[in-house]
Amino acid sequence: MTPPSLLTALLPLMADLAQDLPEAERHRRLLQTLRALLPCDATAMLRLEGEWLVPLAVDGLSRDTLGRRFRAGEHPRFAQLLEAPGPVRFAADCGLPDPFDGLVEGVQGHLPVHDCMGCALRVDGRPWGLLTLDALEVGRFSRVELDVLQAFASLAAATVVVAARMDGLAARVEDERLRADSYARAGGQAPRQLIGHGAAHKRLLREIALAGPSELCVLIQGETGVGKELVAQALHAASPRAKRPLVSINCAALPDNLVESELFGHVRGAFTGAVTDRRGKFELADGGTLFLDEVAELPLPVQAKLLRALQNGQIQRLGSDREHRVDVRVIAASNRNLAEEVRAGRLRADFYHRLSVYPLQVPPLRERGRDVLPIGGFFLEEARVRMGLGGVRLDAGAQAALLAYDWPGNVRELEHLLGRSVLKALGRHAQRPRILTLSAEDLGLASPAAAAPKIEPAAASPGGDAAGAQAGLREAVAQFERTMVEQALERHGFSWAAAARALQVDPANLARTAKRLGVARR
Incomplete structure (x- = not known):
């Protein structure tokens, strides 16, 4: 009984x-x-x-x-x-x-x-x-x-x-299984996933569940390092195209003279070095999804050609007069305010409106509360496997430090910080411990405000009107970016690659930003 x-x-x-x-x-x-x-x-x-x-x-x-x-x-x-x-x-x-x-x-x-x-x-x-x-x-x-x-x-x-x-x-579980299987086959490592339990994370998942199954073009916006590529993967996995390829391209990493070839392909003899025909990303993603990361970095002439591909699925390889038709869903991402880019003339208005059919904002890590701990746990487990440790844990002080920090670099900063902290903590032990405990001292978190360069406030416009205030804000932001870039270059002996690593941006992206801000090369 x-x-x-x-x-x-x-x-x-x-x-x-x-x-x-x-x-x-x-x-x-x-x-x-x-x-x-x-x-x-x-x-x-x-x-x-x-x-x-x-x-x-x-x-x-x-x-x-x-x-x-x-x-x-x-x-x-x-x-x-x-x-x-x-x-x-x-x-x-x-x-x-x-x-x-x-x-x-x-x-x-x-x-x-x-x-x-x-x-x-x-x-x-x-x-x-x-x-x-x-x-x-x-x-x-x-x-x-x-x-x-x-x-x-x-x-x-x-x-x-x-x-x-x-x-x-049931559909979501199946999508996650398919994605996990594809990652496991590709590299044998645990797949990167969207992790969290807080209100901001749940709102993001609801947006993904709503927009994922549709055919709408999605524009993912958020600060650098928030995980926009993971959101794009989740949107693809939630769509009817999940069994077809997801093709990603970082627009900021492409030289201007190769952008068209990468996107649309080329034929033999189209330019010096084009010895064979080559398919572009649009053709590779036919039937699936194309993810355009850092889309605001595309040159204006390429934006016009992309607009045609977005509207009717027609593309033309570089050097060819033959048109190809593709069935591709486009997901774009940017860490910039694209509406402001349109007003500044760096982005076509029609291109922006075609991309932002469904805008999706990814919250920064500082707005996700206690989610920083499970996300950190994922990175600690990666570090444990990489270092061959029996276990890695955070003591109470380290957990409190992670929760109190402002995370200007978001999830990417958290990943790099924990990987670095595991290495520093190992250096404190004469013998390799089975269980490595990280303390707040190992994390070495400082107030981000202390490291930020001081910016003099912009002078008020004579009329004090809204337009003048907006111009003052734009100039203040540009001055802040210019100061950050110049200080990073000076600290690293004007090595652009080292400065890009310190600023956590792509070198090509840094070069474009410096050109826009008027920072001269030395």
Whole structure:
């Protein structure tokens, strides 16, 4: 007969099956009930995506765990749970490494001897994911009936099935699986994904879910380093073109004399060095999606030719009088205010309006609150694998420093900072530690305002009207950019490549910006 405690715990979850709950809330309730039923210090629910296990919800583990990705083959405990027909209780002195070593809240450094158990969640007879439980007290799970965990896992699997049948969820899961498979085949590394749980991130996902399945041209705008390319990949994955290619091109990295050839292709003899016919990006993306990054850097004559391709799908290879018709959806991105670029005459108005059929703004990292921790967890896991470490964790001071920082360089700055900090922290140890703990000192975060050059305020216009104020703002922004570029060049001995790295921009982009600002080469 079912124990009353088990029945009492499972009844609310059974009632939840009939409710249309958000995915995150459904997972939270599952883990909350699991901890009430089987008291433990940490528990996690992970979904299997290809060969990677992705944490969906955690309780008792550091929040940055949600941003990590675990390759099942690299973690023997996970692999054993996936292969076992039922729940597994590991011996307290089990020699297999614990994947959550260094991530349990309240434990500094290496996990002591502890109890661990878990089981696979199966849907249609195949492993869908895992439930794991850790207890710091040895022997706490010795009296636990494995049948209780199996009953809970069966209900959890049923919850998964119900959630998968909710409107739009099945399609999104399939898109994510296809993208993960393609990344795994390409490089064997965990795919980069949009990570987060905050309100700003959820708004962005809603926009992607709305615009992705359409054929509309999307203009992604946001500061440098916010992840515009990941948004473009998510839009492509959510579209009917997901099984066709996504072709990307960085417009800022193309010399002016090669832009047309890269976009539209060329025929043999079109220019010096054109020894064979060559297809351009539009033809390569036929049936799929073309992502134009830094689209504001395109020269005006190329914008006119692109406009024709956007309107009717007709392109013409350089040096040829024959027209080709392509079926391509275009997604563009820029870190500039394109409406201002139109007013300044650097962007055609008709080209801008054709690109911005569906404008999509990506929020900067400083507006995403606590999402900085799971995003940082993803980069720490990459660094752990790259450095061959057993684990990398953030102490409380480091987490507070990440949350307090303003992130002028956004997610890209976070990635570089954490990679650099892992290296610095390793240098503090005479012997390579199994679990590397990063402190606020290792991060070395300074106030961005302290490093920014001082800009004298622009003089007010004689009439004090709106036009004069706008002109003053434009001049102040231009002066700020000019000062940043000149100081970076001076610090690096007028090496343009080194200055571009310091400013976190492409060298070709820096050259164009310097030319626009009137910064002379030396």
